[in-house]
Amino acid sequence: MMKRPCFRRGVRGQAGGPTHGIDDTPMSVARLRRRRSDAHPNGALAQICGIIGTWFVPLGTWSKHLGWVDAFAGLLRKGRGPSLRPDISQNRRTRSGAVVAESLTKRFGSVLAVDDLSFSLSPGTITGFLGPNGAGKTTTLRMLLGLAAPTGGRSFVLGRPYADLDLPALSVGAVLEATDFHPGRSGRDHLRALGRAVGIPDSRADEVLRTVELQAAGRRRVKGYSLGMRQRLGLAGALLGDPELLVLDEPANGLDPEGVRWLRDFLRAFASEGRTVLISSHVLAEVAQTVDQVLIINRGRLVVESPLQELTTRVGGTVRVRTPQPERLCEALGSADLDVTRADHTLIVRAAGTEMVGEIAFAAGIPLHELVAEGSSLEDIFLELTAEASP
Amino acid sequence: MIAQVNAELLKVRSTRTTLGLVLGMIGLTVLIVLLTGLLTHPDGLTTKDDQLSLFATGGVALIFSSLAGVLLITSEYRYATIRPTFLFTPRRSQVLSAKLVAGLLAGLVFGAAAVGLALGIGSLILSARGIRSSLDGGEIALLVGGGLAGIALRGAFGVGLGAIIRNQVGAVIGLLAWDFVVNGLLFGLAPLVGRFMPTTAADALMGLKTKHLLPPATGGVVLVGWTLTLALAGLALTKRRDVP
Numbered sequence: 305m306m307k308r309p310c311f312r313r314g315v316r317g318q319a320g321g322p323t324h325g326i327d328d329t330p331m332s333v334a335r336l337r338r339r340r341s342d343a344h345p346n347g348a349l350a351q352i353c354g355i356i357g358t359w360f361v362p363l364g365t366w367s368k369h370l371g372w373v374d375a376f377a378g379l380l381r382k383g384r385g386p387s388l389r390p391d392i393s394q395n396r397r398t399r400s401g402a403v404v405a406e407s408l409t410k411r412f413g414s415v416l417a418v419d420d421l422s423f424s425l426s427p428g429t430i431t432g433f434l435g436p437n438g439a440g441k442t443t444t445l446r447m448l449l450g451l452a453a454p455t456g457g458r459s460f461v462l463g464r465p466y467a468d469l470d471l472p473a474l475s476v477g478a479v480l481e482a483t484d485f486h487p488g489r490s491g492r493d494h495l496r497a498l499g500r501a502v503g504i505p506d507s508r509a510d511e512v513l514r515t516v517e518l519q520a521a522g523r524r525r526v527k528g529y530s531l532g533m534r535q536r537l538g539l540a541g542a543l544l545g546d547p548e549l550l551v552l553d554e555p556a557n558g559l560d561p562e563g564v565r566w567l568r569d570f571l572r573a574f575a576s577e578g579r580t581v582l583i584s585s586h587v588l589a590e591v592a593q594t595v596d597q598v599l600i601i602n603r604g605r606l607v608v609e610s611p612l613q614e615l616t617t618r619v620g621g622t623v624r625v626r627t628p629q630p631e632r633l634c635e636a637l638g639s640a641d642l643d644v645t646r647a648d649h650t651l652i653v654r655a656a657g658t659e660m661v662g663e664i665a666f667a668a669g670i671p672l673h674e675l676v677a678e679g680s681s682l683e684d685i686f687l688e689l690t691a692e693a694s695p
Numbered sequence: 696m697i698a699q700v701n702a703e704l705l706k707v708r709s710t711r712t713t714l715g716l717v718l719g720m721i722g723l724t725v726l727i728v729l730l731t732g733l734l735t736h737p738d739g740l741t742t743k744d745d746q747l748s749l750f751a752t753g754g755v756a757l758i759f760s761s762l763a764g765v766l767l768i769t770s771e772y773r774y775a776t777i778r779p780t781f782l783f784t785p786r787r788s789q790v791l792s793a794k795l796v797a798g799l800l801a802g803l804v805f806g807a808a809a810v811g812l813a814l815g816i817g818s819l820i821l822s823a824r825g826i827r828s829s830l831d832g833g834e835i836a837l838l839v840g841g842g843l844a845g846i847a848l849r850g851a852f853g854v855g856l857g858a859i860i861r862n863q864v865g866a867v868i869g870l871l872a873w874d875f876v877v878n879g880l881l882f883g884l885a886p887l888v889g890r891f892m893p894t895t896a897a898d899a900l901m902g903l904k905t906k907h908l909l910p911p912a913t914g915g916v917v918l919v920g921w922t923l924t925l926a927l928a929g930l931a932l933t934k935r936r937d938v939p
Contacts, residue, residue: 453937
């Protein structure tokens with residue numbers, strides 16, 4: 305594990321909180337953030353009337369119907385989905401924690417995709433959201449991000465339900481799929497169109513293209529991009545609003561080793577500014593070097609929520625030791641209650657550290673020719689944990 | 696909201712799909728005007744009805760603007776760009792309203808091109824062949840104004856349809872089947888019902904004199920009604936349904 309800078313855990317503030325200390329905050333985005341509090345949930349309709357009135361006068365009457373359309377749709381909606389009206393109960397609907405899930409449940413027909421899932425992520429951490437394919441990771445993320453309505457339970461992002469955030473793109477960046485692009489549109493136009501919707505200037509699109517090292521391909525159509533380039537373009541979209549929370553679904557898919565390295569360094573730098581990251585993956589090794597804590601789910605249920613350090617300790621490592629006196633060492637380790645497997649002159653000791661094995665050998669006066677800590681068996685425990693509930 | 700409409704218009708402009716539709720529409724309009732204008736015997740181009748149907752060739756834009764509207768929303772679902780779109784603007788009604796406005800504006804451009812071309816080329820042909828125009832200013836104004844309004848409305852109509860049928864192929868087939876099969880059959884077999892169909896209502900709005908057509912104003916109201924109904928249903932469904 306890399307040592308992380310200690311300011312890492314500094315809390316950067318909740319939604320709409322102070323953004324100072326982030327040197328690369330573009331001016332325009334910072335200005336938008338300040339303006340966020342003035343956002344007028346009902347201004348939209350007035351603006352539609354305005355724009356139609358300006359563009360095409362006879363349609364002005366039609367635009368009035370839009371207000372009616374919306375009111376009517378509101379009645380049909382039965383409280384689901386985002387609302388145009390200010391939510392007076394909002395004060396009660398807040399939570400601390402960068403991302404909070406409370407008994408989130410999603411049922412598709414007879415399939416319970418997400419089952420009573422609860423967790424809370426502190427700001428300034430990198431969390432790996434792990435589980436085998438089909439465990440419910442993406443469904444959970446879709447509910448967190450307001451794309452899917454939960455069958456039960458609630459979720460909060462930066463203290464509020466995602467859909468209740470004003471201009472969420474300025475505080476949350478998310479990528480759900482690396483393929484969410486129109487193949488005939490250039491990467492730059494994709495970013496410009498996203499940015500325009502929330503008032504982010506085109507220049508910011510060029511900035512994030514540079515950040516993800518795609519500036520050369522920005523004006524080319526996405527259909528010519530490799531999967532790795534698409535992953536980076538997706539990330540660029542998430543970074544447009546200079547967010548304080550990043551949610552990435554399987555970001556390392558399709559990246560070459562160099563790309564994985566780049567992503568890891570990028571996420572570290574991002575989190576070192578006190579920002580929060582939630583990344584999902586079905587491969588633990590992919591994120592093991594990046595994350596502080598893991599959430600492991602399987603078949604829609606939370607299996608483990610723990611700091612990575614704790615999980616590693618709990619699992620313990622495997623030590624490989626070579627000695628000219630394997631029988632004696634086997635005995636010595638066995639009397640220390642360690643699990644030993646012998647193959648000729650080499651012993652494999654499970655759930656132990658090199659220090660412990662070395663000291664036992666020293667105490668027994670057994671010479672060692674090799675003493676190696678094998679790669680942690682995190683992958684094993686992951687498989688074990690996620691296989692448990694399988695039929 | 697203006698920002699959202701701008702974003703939608705940029706999406707419309709930034710792929711070649713729209714350009715392809717516009718070029719296809721222009722090609723078809725020019726072809727039909729030329730064929731009708733040049734191949735018809737002069738006696739078949741003298742009455743008001745004859746000249747109206749020559750100039751109304753721009754009405755082919757009705758199907759093209761509807762297609763543009765359908766693609767405006769279904770391509771977002773097809774390529775899943777709807778996800779980033781809704782992540783940036785979780786108020787789905789705002790996104791859909793912006794798309795409806797973008798559909799209207801795109802339809803207006805389609806309409807201006809097609810109606811203008813049909814009228815311009817048609818008039819040139821008539822004067823070149825020495826046929827006197829028998830249409831008065833009011834009729835021309837109705838043809839142009841009604842044509843523009845109808846074609847623009849059909850853009851928003853397409854957006855509404857696409858919001859209901861999110862599958863792109865399904866929505867396009869649905870639109871073509873509705874316009875060319877259902878609409879045609881109904882108007883042919885039961886004109887009193889068929890004249891309330893969206894395409895025939897748009898024809899009426901242009902001031903065409905085909906038998907059984909509604910009066911222009913009524914046609915306009917009917918078309919607005921269809922557009923609103925689809926927009927409403929699309930809005931309600933968009934808010935209700937999970938985004939894939």
